[in-house]
Amino acid sequence: MNKMTSVTALYAALALLLAGCSLAPRYERPAVPLAAGYPRGAQPVNAPQAAVAELGWKQVFPDARLQRLIQIALDNNQDLQLAALNVRRAQVQFRIERAAQWPTLNAALRQSKERPEVSGDIAAYGVGITAYELDLFGRIQSLKEAALASYLGTQASRKTVQIGLVAAVASGYLTLLADDSLYDVAWQTVQSRSASLSLIQLRHANGIGTETDLRQAEGLLENARASLAQYERQRAQDLNALVLLLGVPSWPADLAQGDGALPALDGFLADLPAGLPSALLTHRPDIEAAEHRLMAANADIGAARAAFFPRVELTGSFGRASTGLSNLFNEATRAWSFTPQITVPIFDFGANQANLDAAKVDREIATAQYRKTIQVAFSEVADALAGSATWKEQLRATQAQAQSARAAFALLDLRYRNGGVDYLAVMDAQRTLFEAEQALVQVRMAALHNRITLYKVLGGGWSAETVRLAAHDRYGAAQGRTSAGSGLSTSSFSAAASPTRQ
Template identity: 50%
Template structure:
C-alpha cells in the first residue's frame, strides 16, 4: 500500500510536519522451499552456526592465531570497514539537510549618494541562513532513509566479508595441511621406487630380469618425481594464498609446525544444525545486506515522487545595520527579515517522470537481487548437506580399499621376487596404491571444506566486532 497525502493531511503538514511518499515496505517472500532435502546431521540442541563463535568452531590454536591475524590485517576487510565510515558520513550529510545552515555575516559598502550628494556608507552585522528547504513533502526525509539503509548495508557487507575471510583462511589452512601430507606420501613413494629401480637394475645385470622390467621401473619412478614437483608447486601456491588472506607472511613458527602434520590429525569440527531456510534471512549478513539495499531503493521512490510537488524554502536574516560603524549596536538598529519561496515544477521535459520510473525499476532490481541472495544461500546450505553423507561413505570405502591395496602390493612384491607373477602386476599394485593414498587425503580435505562451507553458508564466523570495526565505531 502507498502512503498518500490527503488535502487535510497536506494542510496539516504545512503547519506541522511533511507527509511521506515512501511506499510501505513489505519483505518479499523467500523464493525457496520450506525445508532442505537432506536431513541435517547436527545433533539436537547444538548451537546454531550464526551464534557459534569461530574460536569454538575452530579449536586448533594455530588456526585460531591465523584467523586473528587475518581479521587484523586483511586488506579486503579494511576496505569493508572504511566503506562503513564513508556511508556513515554520507548519512550524516543527508540528515544535515533537514536543518537550516546558519552563518554569521559582516557586510560593508560605500556608494555615491545621488540624493544628498557625496557618499553613503552601510554597515551590517548579523546571522543569516541560506535557502533552507522545508521538507513538507518528505523528499529530504526519503533521501535520509535511503542513506541510512546504505549505511546499514555497508555494515552487513563488512560482516559478510568477515564470514568469507574466516572460512577462506580455514579452507586454505586445511589445503596446506593436505599439501604436506601429499608431499610426505610422494617422498616416501619416490624413495621406495628409487630402491626398486636399483634392485631391478641389479637383477637385469644379473640376467634375472628383462630390460622391459627395468625401463618400467624407471618410468614409474620418474612419474612419482613429477608428481612430487607438482605438489611442491601447489604447496607454495597455497602458502602464498594464505599469506594474502593474512595480510602478512605466514608466521615462521606455524610454517615450521606444518611439516609432519597429517590431515586426519586435525581437530574435528562440530556438527551443525541446519534449521529452516527461513532462518537464513536473519543468519546471513549478505542477505541482510541485500534487504537493506532493497529498503534504500524503496525509500528512493518516495524522494522521486516528492519531486512532483513544490519545494518550499526559507531564507532568514537577523542583525543590525547602520550608516556609521559606531552605530551598529545602538538602539533601533536591530532588525530581521524572512523570505519564503516556493518552486512548483511546471515543465521539465519529463525529467521527474523519468526519475520516478528509474527509482521503480531500481527497486525491482533490488527485489531480484534480494531473492537471488536467498536462493544462493539456500543452494550453498543444500550443497553442504547433500554432500555430507556421500563424502562420509566415499571416505569409508576408500580407506577400506587402501587397506586391501596395501596387502595386494605386499603379496605382488612377494610373488614377483619368487618368480610367480610378472613385474607388471607389481607395477600396477604400486600405481594403484599411490593414487589411492592421495585420493584418501583429498577426500578428507573435501570433508573438512564441506563442513566449512556449511558453517559459512549458515552465517557462521561473525559474533563480535573485529578490531578494525571496533576502531571505526570509536571514531
C-alpha cells in the same frame, strides 16, 4: 515586526503539521517461497535448531594455528579494510542526508564602502538561515531513509566479506596441509620405487631380471619424481595465496608452514548446527544486505514522488547593521530579513515522471535480487548439507581402499623378492597404492572443505570485535537512534552495528 512574526509562526506550524508526511510506499518484505525443510538427504540428523551465526569463528575453528592466521587476516586483509571504509563512507552519507532536515545557521561579519560616498561605510554582523527546505512532502525524509538503508546494507556486505575471508583462510590453510600430505606421499613413493629399482638393477646385473622390468621400474620412479615436483610447486603457490589473504609481506616467522598431514575431520572443525531454512533470512548477511537495498529503493520512490509537489525554502537573518563601526552595537541598529521561496514544478518535459518510473523499476530489480539471493542461499546450504551426509562415508571407504592397497603391495613385493610373481604385478600394485593414497588425501581435504563451506553458507560466525574500525559501528549505532519515525527500525540499525559475543 508583528506581521513577520506571524508569517514565521505560520510557516513553522505548517512545517510541524506536514513534516511527518511521506509519499514513500509502505515497506513490506516480499513473499519468498521457502520450503519448511531442506531436501531429503540434505537435512542433518538430530541437528539442534541453533544457527552458525550464533557461533564465533573461534568456536568453529578450534585449531590454534588456524586461529592465529585468521586473526592476522582480519587485522590486515585489504579487502576487509576496503569493506570497512565503505561502511564509514555510507555512514557519512547518511549523516549528510539527516543534517538536511535541520536549518543551517551561519554567522557573518562584513564591512563595505560605496563610491561615490552616499552613506559611508556599512558594517553588519549576525546569524542567518541559508535556504532551509521545509520537508512538507517527505522528500528529505525519504532521502534520509534511503541513505540509512544503504548504510545498513553496506554494513551487512562487510559481514559477508569477513565470513568469506575467514572461510578463505581456513580453506587455504587446509589446501597447504593437503599439498604437504601429497608431497609426503610422493616422497615416500620415490623412496619405495628407488629401493625397487635398486633391487631390479641388481637382479638384471646377475642375469635374473629382464630389461623390460628395469625400464618399467625407471618409468615408475620418474613418475613419482614428477609428482613430487608438482606438489612442491603447489605448496609454494599455496603459501603465496595465504600470504595475500593475510595481507602481510611474508609468512609469520613464528608459525610453522605446515606439518605434513591433514587433521581429522572431527578434530579440526566443530560440528555445525544447520537449523531451519527460515533462519537464513536473519542469519545470512548477504540476504540482509539485499533487503536493505530493497528498502533504499522503496524510499527513493518517496523522494521521486515528492518532486511533483511544491518546495518551500526559507532564508533569513538577524543581527545588526550600521553606516559605521562606531555605532554598530547601538540598540537602534538591529536588523533582520526573512525570505520565503516557493518553487512549483510546471513543465519539465517528463523528467519527474521518468525519475519516478526509474525508481519503481529499481524497486522491482531490488525485489528480484532479494528473492534470487534467498534462492541461491537455500541451494548452497542444501548442497553443503548433502555433502556432509555423504563425505564421511566416502572418506571411510577411501581409507579402507588405501589400507587394502598397502596390504596388497606388501604381499606382492614379498612374493616378487622370493620369485613368486613377475614384476608386472608389483608395478600394478605400486601404481594402485600411489593413486589410493593420493585419493585419500584429496577426499579428506574435500570433506574438510565442505565443512568450511557449510560454515560460510549458513551465515558464519560474526563478531564485530574481530574487525578493525568496529568503534565506528558503535558510533553509527548511536547516530541511528535519531531515526525514529523514518520507516526503518532503529533497533535493527543498532543490532546490525553493535558487536556480538565471540
